[in-house]
Amino acid sequence: MTLPNPYDYRDPFAGVSPLFVERWSPRAFDSTPIDPDTLQRVMDAARWSPSCFNEQPWRFHTATDATFDQFVELLQEGNRGWAQHAGVIGFLSVLTRFRHNGKANASAELDCGAAWMAMSLQARMEGLYTHAMAGIDHAAADRYFGLDGEQQRVLIGFVIGYPADRGQLPDNLRQREQPSARKPLAEIWQRY
């Protein structure tokens, strides 16, 4: 019996690193705790990301055992069921203004995305997966972290964890539990 290849839906150009192609965002996590040093490597990887004027507008907030359930409550209901099984839950917030002059930083969200990706890729190197969530209670999360919602605000929630069998998911999520396909490269890249 041949096991199905979970990356059948993906058609990378030859030679693209599996680090990118074999990264995806599962929902089936097991609750194995993440070793503190491992987590520190994952978070530290984000630190080296590029940002406009080296502003480093990313701020990460993660739960400990004492606050885990409170963090889960900051998610929209549809995400709570599966996300609560991940080893780590957190939020990423942005500083929207440059500290040196108070002006709006037009690259702040893009730079946060770069840091988020670095974190996700170091996680893959550690045998971990990440999953970002737009479905969060933004106002409640801003309040929880003491952010004013203008100069600083939460962008996404996320989990980090070890993968588990999809069988633990409810039917509707189990059927979607596989790496998703992508548009052909020609749709996202144009040469002039």
Add this chain to the structure above:
Amino acid sequence: MTLPNPYDYRDPFAGVSPLFVERWSPRAFDSTPIDPDTLQRVMDAARWSPSCFNEQPWRFHTATDATFDQFVELLQEGNRGWAQHAGVIGFLSVLTRFRHNGKANASAELDCGAAWMAMSLQARMEGLYTHAMAGIDHAAADRYFGLDGEQQRVLIGFVIGYPADRGQLPDNLRQREQPSARKPLAEIWQRY
């Protein structure tokens, strides 16, 4: 004679991959062309990035020999001098609305940042460096690529290229031509 370590300014936590720590954004590039397959791998790496609802809101635009000088003209003057020596020049634009319902995509810029980071890291694996530029003529770039500036707009310009000796840079840039430091991890990551 011991050569200086260019990463002296960087203090990663032990075990963080050099892929992140040894990525930086130089300005001294040599004009060696980038092999088409190599460039295709770099662009394709971006394709596998995560995005909200798998929207893939990133669009990359790169110059060919015929348009290279026109692309350089879309940069702010301070970036033209050094950027014109890179092998590839391009722009990254964003789709700001979900195609399935026309609503604003609050994660679009963050997702573009993730794709940009993937591209930059595949570039490092190829011996290449990238450098993003916020200093561009946004209105002219939107016009050049036929973007309306609302539903689609240019976020950043970028170059990809092989590194060169910093001696080719003018004085003011030569002194800054080294990997920059970062804030301590404790300033960007809080546990609750």
